[in-house]
Amino acid sequence: MNDAFIVSFCRSAVTKAKKGGFRFTRSDDLAVNIIKALLAKTPQLDTSLIDDVIVGCANPEGEQGLQIGRQIALRAVGQSTPGVTVNRYCASGLETIAIATAKIRSGMGECYVAGGVESMSQIPMEGYKLAPNYMVASEHPDYIIGMGLTAEAVAKKYNASREDQALFAPLSNKIASKAKQNNISDDDNV
Template identity: 30%
Template sequence: MFKKRRLNRVFIVSACRTPIGKTAGSLSNISDVKLMALTLSEAIKRLDGKNHRYDGVYIGSCFPHENYNLARKSLLEAGMPVLVPGATLNRTCCSSMEALIQGARQIMTGDGEVVIVGGVENMSRSPHVMKNAIRNLRTRTSVGLPAFNEIGDNLMDEVGLCAEISARENNISRKSQDEAAFQSYQNAMRAKRKGYFDNEIFPVKLDSTSPNILLDHDENIPDDITMDMLSNEEPIFIRDGTITKLNATSINDGASAMILMSEKMVDELGLNPLVEYLDSETVGVHYKDFSKAPAYAIDRLLSKNNLSIDDIDLFECNEAYAAQFLLCREMIGWNENKVNVNGGSIALGHPLGCTGLRICTTLIYSMLRLNANLGLASMCAGGGMGQSLLFRNI
């Protein structure tokens, strides 16, 4: 007789990330496959170093260099068994959040007990990213930036211009953007100084037996920054615009990974999970309104779980642009002391395919450090999408 299956609980038992590298910085010469493989290996090492029976690997990447299933090549490079299948996912900036959601669903439905998820982006080596960066630089130096009224209509791939439109339509000033960015830098500098990222970061070496560490800290976080530095920056997308290179994210490199387990497997192995994954929400909006997408995803996630904004103890909301972050803050009305307490992507950097899991990893370790019960991570994605995920402390 057909047996009806119930949804299984999902626990995160290991979570880690590389430091975030600068453009053409310490991680720029490592392929995305190698960077992801190093991070998968670290996640396994943090669990117990053993290769359990993994039921799948999901890797998110926005602009993978490896076009023949980056996930499969990465897991084999990491020394995982050949019987483990891998899938590479692309939901633009939300790619690694999508990897986590799909891995959790595999366990929830009983189609697996142990799944590894990850995200990676080496933007320094991405032909698409660097071609756009060079094009934008040539535009600025040759013909100059366009004015707001000269922006065209087809902006699906022009996320920065969409952010400028959103800032203007919603009266988000340059001053407020610089102030929000300054707060992000201050929080990140303090977190780095106090070692709040130490538990989530592992030092990157090309060979585990090598004494040579390529990077052991977030390279993008400045040693110092002032409001004068922010206010003196020139706009980067339109000449009468408000978005600058200091109140927006940069081009970065990094990878992140987690191991998910069913309640049954956690009990069998006698593990102490980090947190429990509860639920997620994904939304779509017009691509020009991508800045609003995280707010809609948060609202829907809270609603379907019968929660209010005040029930959440900690938030991570990705900072693609200060303008986007401020619009979400205005729409949601969260307590500012609960959001991005260690700084956000403006300060740390935004390696696209890595960031979704990066902010989840940072959130999880912040929940453990601060003994927070419920944590929520959210982010926007180019093309007009947004996601939010809910976690509970054990």
């Protein structure tokens, strides 16, 4: 079995939906810019060796639809590199890394670009036309639950108190602020 490694990474900042700095930015444009920045900081990578661009998207509809993974691959890497969209709702981006890892370990490829893209400003939170199957919903009323209820279940399972969560929540911003004050570069944040 082959070993799989993450050799480089890049990300955007996270901003508030409908109000943040990316509220007018298309998801595909955002992802293309990030992948181009990733490739620029990894000049030793021959892009012709990329086996696939795997893109996770929780709501692949509207401008995030139409096989956004392929659209991003075309613009960021080139016509000869395929692209695919993965949907596992909020875990979509993480799932792409698992898929790339599994493909490398099983010998189905050697080099993948994997990650997620989403704009909660450009796409409504519930999507454009949420239409769950009535029969499934009547037999399994919790088959679609929001992240709020998921968070409650995880907190209960791992005994994460409200107080612990309140202490943990601002840590990322504090670390980023301290890094900025100390002129520490964040080359991975595009």
